Amino acid sequence: MKQPWHILGAGAIGSLWACHLTDLGFPVSLILRNQTKVNLFQQQNSIVLAGQHYPMTAELASAPETIKQLLITTKSVDTENAFKSIKSRLDPHAKIIVLQNGMGSQQWIQSQCPHADVVWASTTDGAWLKTPFNVQHAGRGVTQIGAPNQTYTWVDDLIKGGFLNVVQDKNIALTLWRKLAINCAINPLTAIFDCKNGELINNPDYLSTMAAICREVELVAHAFDIDLFDGPLIEQACHVAGITAENYSSMLQDVRQGRQTEIDSITGYLCRQAKARSIPVPINLAYLKKVQKVHR
Numbered sequence: 009m010k011q012p013w014h015i016l017g018a019g020a021i022g023s024l025w026a027c028h029l030t031d032l033g034f035p036v037s038l039i040l041r042n043q044t045k046v047n048l049f050q051q052q053n054s055i056v057l058a059g060q061h062y063p064m065t066a067e068l069a070s071a072p073e074t075i076k077q078l079l080i081t082t083k084s085v086d087t088e089n090a091f092k093s094i095k096s097r098l099d100p101h102a103k104i105i106v107l108q109n110g111m112g113s114q115q116w117i118q119s120q121c122p123h124a125d126v127v128w129a130s131t132t133d134g135a136w137l138k139t140p141f142n143v144q145h146a147g148r149g150v151t152q153i154g155a156p157n158q159t160y161t162w163v164d165d166l167i168k169g170g171f172l173n174v175v176q177d178k179n180i181a182l183t184l185w186r187k188l189a190i191n192c193a194i195n196p197l198t199a200i201f202d203c204k205n206g207e208l209i210n211n212p213d214y215l216s217t218m219a220a221i222c223r224e225v226e227l228v229a230h231a232f233d234i235d236l237f238d239g240p241l242i243e244q245a246c247h248v249a250g251i252t253a254e255n256y257s258s259m260l261q262d263v264r265q266g267r268q269t270e271i272d273s274i275t276g277y278l279c280r281q282a283k284a285r286s287i288p289v290p291i292n293l294a295y296l297k298k299v300q301k302v303h304r
Contacts, residue, residue, distance in 0.1 A: 010034045014075045016090055017082035018066075020135035021107065023055050023143040025079055027062040028172045030055075032165070034077075036064040039094060043068065049141055056142040069093035077103045080117065084273035087113040095120065103162055105129050105153065109258070110273025111188050112280075125160050128180045129153045130187050133172065148173065154180030182234065186244075189225045189236050191274045193218050193245035195259035196295040199269065199302070202260065206253025209246050217291065218245060224289040228278055231285040263302050271299040 012035040015022050026036050040046050046066050054061040067073075069090075076099045082090045087108065098104075100123045106114045107129040114128045132149030153163050154177035167174045177183050197208055197218060208214045222241040229236050237244045262269040275296040282289040 011077055012037060013077045013079055014039055015079045016094060017080060019081060020137050020143055022081035024133060024135045024145060026055050026064055027057045028170045030062040030064055032170045038066040039069055040066050057145060074099050075102060079105045079107065081107050084108045084110045084113045084270045085268050091117065107131060109270050111184055111277045112273050127153050127155045127160060127163060128184060130183050150175060152177035152180060152183050154178060156181050185229060185234050186236055188274060189241055190245055190248050192225050192278050192292060193222050194249055195257045196271065196275055196299050198257040199259040199263045200295065200298050204253060205249045205255050205257060208249050220291045224292050225278060227287050228282045231287055269299055271296060
């Protein structure tokens, strides 16, 4: 029998991965926030995807079983509290995948588990929950998984088969920086201007601000010897905004729903790296504060 996977963060992407892992033949257990959610899940003991039930189990963070394989798909703002709730259950040499927006939480998890096999992941898959434990795969993308300066053969078990497109990434840090850069360029502006992604490239004032954000991001990346893209970041940001023109960013959705955003692990991370290298990033800092103030 294959080693079970535990999933911390049963949102849309966590649910999609739960189905993928089940499809690969792994036993899967969702770690849910409270007994009410566990009871709700136990009405069907599965996640529904495209009309198909993928059977699995659910438990609380306080369950006694040792966790040997863990996928973390919580929102980055919830990472620390969620991880601390299960840390005592982790096998010291556990296999851990951190699949989240932004940067910072990956390094923090690594610091908490110095002997574990921690890999980082980034995905372009689109997913949303129709209802709790009923997930819609909205857009097929690619999930890149890797670890800085290291490779793990066990990641191959997640690539061979299943319905998701998963690949090993030998430069996952660059992949995450690229995603961070695009998110810095798009998400805060959509959150403050309350607009779809496409409006950023159709409104001259929005576009001008996005270009200024991109120039600052490139300065910070360059200070860390990171070449983000072959061309200017603004070109890539405009391309992404164009192909997702009708989308509402996750940050805007969080603002509209009164939820805490992931701004601190996106623009906040960039600003912290800029400060460490004494690089002024006034536009990014301004939008970091603007989004933070939405919840104060």
